[in-house]
Amino acid sequence: MAGMTTIFRKELADHLGSRRIAVISTIIILASLSAVLSAVESPTLLQQDSAALFLSLLTERSGNLPSFLFFVTFLVPILGILLGFDAINAERQRGTLSLLISQPVYRDALINGKFLAALAAMALMMGGILALIGGISMAKLGIAPNGAEILRALVFFGAAMLYASFWLSVAILFSVLFDKTSTSALAAIALWIFLAFFVQLVAGVVADHIVPVGRESPAEEVLRHEHLRMNLMRLSPAYLLQEVSLVVLNPSVRILGPIDVSRLQGVIPSALDIGQSLMVIWPQLTALAALSIVCFGVSYIAFMRREIRS
């Protein structure tokens, strides 16, 4: 435990002082702020439910700029990969890995400390940005986020951290598996491109193949096709995060996916409370957590079994 704290501190200090993290954080902060600042000007913002105005700043887009949420799903993986892709293999190349494991600390203290330090660095950044957005909301709109909004923002923050830790674990796993830092970085980026962009295309193609639908297909067929496509897309953590954020940041969303008219009968169009929103999104949150845990578990085992010669 003492060993892990030491490693955690050193790694966190390294991250906070490193140049590449400074560059990517500047990009993320600039992108997020410009998205939010332009959302403030958006004409549709004022039509939103005033009880959740702060939250709609996070999802609202205006003009050509995508929303803050888009930037998060897009840039957090890059941040995670950047923090983790050379966690183990750079130490191996430098010759410091054998130095560390010959010290009286358990070997897992090294990988745990590195994982937690990178996660802490990302949490600091995300938390800072969310606080900044709160400030912008007060300054520009004159509205302070209320309790329910803060709670929802915290859930969103948690989901974003799960998403970040998935990408961090992927990057660390590749840094254990591949000896070269360039290989592990490229492998992680390739996986990111696949999960962020291609899964949507692949899901459509596969769904079309298994449940072909045309213009005259019966409603059940179309529904089956749509459900299959969505479930395939849910293999991608980016899509899971999108669904979670959609529900958590938007109290009025109560159903995901295709809606059948009969389910809307008698619905009172009011905002859900946070517990109800969580119920809607619980499976996605669980899946997101499971993905990151499995991924970290695999890299943990891979690292523990790896023989370190020099």
Next chain:
Amino acid sequence: MEKAVETRELTKKYGAFTAVDRLNLDIRSGEVFGLLGPNGAGKTTTILMLLGMTEPTSGTVRVLGFDPAREPLKLKSRTGYLAENVGFYEDLTARENLTYLANLNGLKGSHADRAIDEALEKVEMVNSADALVGTFSKGMRQRLGLASVLLKKPQLVILDEPTSGIDPEGVEKILSLIRKMADESGITIMLSSHMLHSVQKVCDRVGIMFKSSMIACGTIEEIGKSIIGERQGTIKIVSNGSGAVDEEKLGTIKGLKDFRRSGDLVTANFDESRRSEIIREIVEKGCLPVEVRGTEYSLEEIYLRYFREV
């Protein structure tokens, strides 16, 4: 005498390949032991098993009375290990690197500072303590490595190829440091090397590994005797007085053989264990030894002789 390292029938297999085959190794407390052998002989694998960094396929290991696979932390807090090509964090100073390692060993604050100052003093690096490791030569890095090992006040130090890739002056310095560590602090030292000359000067006993097995173990004198046989010197003989040397008469002397004549001078080989008897007998037979040259066992010779036989 107490044993620092004891292995019995220690074997490590990687699939069908046997890296270490039924090794019986004893290292006494306080001695400097050299593990020699060509690359790929199984030296590093042996060291990894001694430190619990890889598990033996069969056989037993006791290091300082501990089983390395079961009590790795107790062992690692008493044992210093420097891998071949050990590295340090290039963007930190020597002192910062040592502070990190001291913290990992549970040394904090002023305790750590004192231990670091002492260690730097011992390896004569006080002047470069606050320089970045990135600017260090290979020899300085290796000395910094020795300092990092001394931090924890070890009972046993294991060095894998401590002199490889270092200039002769640096080698000299490191070897004298190793000898000093053993003589002044009573630390048991085991080092592996394929640089025979340097090892010969510093080791009390050596073990020679070849193709996964230990083929000889003991002092250089003992190994030399068992592999090369009796040492032979050369002697040059002239006739005492007038007339030529009578080779037939000399041939009756036990241990004197291989006569070669050049002019008045006869050169012969002799058994060194009978040196004084032979000289006396030569004089008694009316001849005069003008030059007597003994040979010392050199590891190079042992090495070459052995591998030619295999």
